[in-house]
Amino acid sequence: MEGCSGLVVEGTYAGQPAIIKLYGPDDEGLDVCQQEVAAYGALAAVQGRLVPRLLGTGHAKDGVWFVALEALPGVPLSRLMPLPATVAAAALAALRELHNAVQGFVHGDIRLANILFVEGGGDAGGRGGDGRPDGAPKAGGRCVIVDLGMARLGAAVEEVQAEQRLLERLLGA
Structure with missing residues (x-):
């Protein structure tokens, strides 16, 4: 699925079902990725309850960054x-x-x-x-x-x- 700043796919992260958001390879994608990671960091206390749990984030390859989130049955x-x-x-x-x-x-x-x-x-x-x-x-x-x-x-x-x-x-x- 195409998001406003990247690609959103279903997959697994560390063996757990996940929604994975891919950003980049441009600077705008990296900026949005960093903004999302900062938001999840600020919301650590409510992850899993009000927002999905952040499972991981990082650099995939070729300038593409990712955010892996808990997949919810919603x-x-x-x-x-x-x-x-x-x-x-x-x-x-x-x-x-x-x-x-x-x-x-x-x-x-x-x-x-x-x-x-x-x-x-x-x-x-x-x-x-x-x-x-x-x-x-x-x-x-x-x-x-x-x-x-x-x-x-x-x-x-x-x-x-x-x-x-x-x-x-x-x-x-």
Whole structure:
């Protein structure tokens, strides 16, 4: 899949299923890679809960850099429309908690496609014993914010608040 600054592929990293983002070989790719790594570093305390866990990063070859992230069994909110109120509330809560985790943090690319709903407990797909159709969320899930390639640290309070209002508009809240 083509991202805004690189290529995103599924694979493994250190034997673990991963989403691997490839950047470069230009300076812009390296800059975005470094920006994403810095964001994950600042968000170390909430990795695995509000953002995927950073598994590794480095130089692949020929000027290409990579970021390996934990693969999550989630569904982008853009595929769950119309969103159940509980899922919309979980998305807003996740973004607020992310903003509170690091003062001045902004995601920079808040879209429904960049927020995953991860079900709590049970299998990730198919029709479960509760009769839900494929892709229908069930209670007990959480939202995880993905794609930190445009994230910034040190943003003004107004920028943080604007990002929260943007998500509220996208969710119809």
